[in-house]
Amino acid sequence: MSMLNEIIHQPVRMRIMAALMALDKSGQLEFTHLRDVLSLTDGNLGAHLRKLEEAGYVSLEKTFVARKPRTFIAMTEKGRQAFEDHVNALEQILSGAEIEEEGNT
Amino acid sequence: MDISREEAEQSLQTIREVRSQIRTSIATGSAPLHMILWGAIWFVGYLCNNFLDVETAGRIWTLLAAGGTVASGIMGYRLGSRFRLPGSERIWQIWIFFFIYVFLCIWVAWPLNTMQISMLIALYAMFAYVLLGLWLERIITWVGLAVSALGLIGYFLFPDIYYLWMAFLGGGTLFGSGIYILKTWK
Numbered sequence: 251m252s253m254l255n256e257i258i259h260q261p262v263r264m265r266i267m268a269a270l271m272a273l274d275k276s277g278q279l280e281f282t283h284l285r286d287v288l289s290l291t292d293g294n295l296g297a298h299l300r301k302l303e304e305a306g307y308v309s310l311e312k313t314f315v316a317r318k319p320r321t322f323i324a325m326t327e328k329g330r331q332a333f334e335d336h337v338n339a340l341e342q343i344l345s346g347a348e349i350e351e352e353g354n355t
Numbered sequence: 356m357d358i359s360r361e362e363a364e365q366s367l368q369t370i371r372e373v374r375s376q377i378r379t380s381i382a383t384g385s386a387p388l389h390m391i392l393w394g395a396i397w398f399v400g401y402l403c404n405n406f407l408d409v410e411t412a413g414r415i416w417t418l419l420a421a422g423g424t425v426a427s428g429i430m431g432y433r434l435g436s437r438f439r440l441p442g443s444e445r446i447w448q449i450w451i452f453f454f455i456y457v458f459l460c461i462w463v464a465w466p467l468n469t470m471q472i473s474m475l476i477a478l479y480a481m482f483a484y485v486l487l488g489l490w491l492e493r494i495i496t497w498v499g500l501a502v503s504a505l506g507l508i509g510y511f512l513f514p515d516i517y518y519l520w521m522a523f524l525g526g527g528t529l530f531g532s533g534i535y536i537l538k539t540w541k
Contacts, residue, residue, distance in 0.1 A: 254356045259366070268370040272377035273438070279377070283437035287376055322439055337370065343363035 252338035257305050259336065262290065262298050267333045270308065270325035278311065278322035299323065307332055381438055385430045386487075386495055387536035392430070393480075394530025396423045401473070401522035409469055453483055470517055474510045477525060478503055498532045 258267055265288050270279060285295045302308045307329030311322045325333070358366075396419045403412040431447075457479045461472065481503040488496025502525050509520035 254358065256356055259356065259358075261369070264366060265369060265373045268373035269377045271370075272374040272381075278439040280437045280439075283380070287380060288373070337367070340363045340367050343358065343360055344367070346360075 252335045252342060254339045255332055255336040257301065257307070258333060260298070262288070262294065263302055264336075266295070266298055266302065267307065267325065267329065267336075270323065271330065271333055273325070275330070276324065278324045281321040281323060284323060302329065305329075305332075384437075385433075387533040388430050389427055390498065390529045390533030390536070392423060392426055392533075394526045394528070394533060396420070397477075397526030397529060398522050399526075401518045401526060404469065404473065405518035405522065413469075450483075453479075470510070470514065473518075473521065474506060477506045477521065481506070494532070494536065498528065502528050 258264055266284065269284055269287060273279065281295070284290075285292060288295070299308060299310065303310060306326060309324050309326055311324070313320055313322065400412075400416045400419050403415045407415070457476065460479070461467065461475060464475070467475070481499040484499030484502070485496050488494065488499060505524045505528060506521060509517050509524065513520055
């Protein structure tokens with residue numbers, strides 16, 4: 251049975267994970283584009299990305315494109331699995347199944 | 356962690372919306388801007404065909420096509436930097452091979468008159484739209500089919516006003532569709 255994930259369930263982080271999940275494996279989103287799509291500020295997005303990075307759910311790659319610094323964000327395999335589990339847990343709640351509580355692991 | 360059924364439903368809805376937003380932004384990318392650019396180029400180019408002599412119109416078309424290709428490349432590069440998708444570099448290879456094959460087909464079919472060349476190039480370009488749309492987003496396919504149909508109607512039924520027809524209906528449809536996608540999909 252899947253369990254809800256407290257790190258992912260925070261609304262902004264859930265939207266970040268959903269955005270990254272829309273890409274194929276090994277796809278990356280650029281920081282400013284993600285910020286614009288989710289209507290966030292640089293600081294807000296940065297803070298939530300740090301939290302997700304600490305959990306091992308996303309990886310950040312800083313690089314230069316046309317001499318401008320860019321940050322590309324990708325979902326890790328661990329993040330993909332955690333997000334799928336979280337979505338399964340949400341679907342189980344909808345289908346009336348009991349969901350075990352998961353601590354912030 | 357305990358959440359209600361309503362909260363779970365709301366969360367799943369949010370996830371669906373964000374995923375759809377991202378997929379649309381990937382699928383459309385710079386497509387509407389390309390449509391606006393090439394719609395404007397078709398409009399000017401076909402008006403030149405209608406009002407100027409063949410040689411002058413040909414020179415203007417060459418300049419417009421070269422400028423449009425460079426502008427398309429720059430737009431694709433700038434907007435493509437939003438994502439890094441596996442295999443996305445193949446889109447460039449597809450376009451390069453596409454142009455080579457268009458050139459070869461016209462070369463084999465030569466000699467052609469100006470109207471035939473213009474109709475063939477328009478059909479090939481719209482064929483690319485149809486294929487890209489099947490791959491990326493269906494509205495691009497519909498635009499390709501609509502412009503192809505309009506072009507063929509003009510070519511076969513209204514040859515006397517063909518260039519004006521293509522300027523307003525071909526170029527106009529491309530330009531208008533680009534504006535529509537930009538406004539509705541943001």
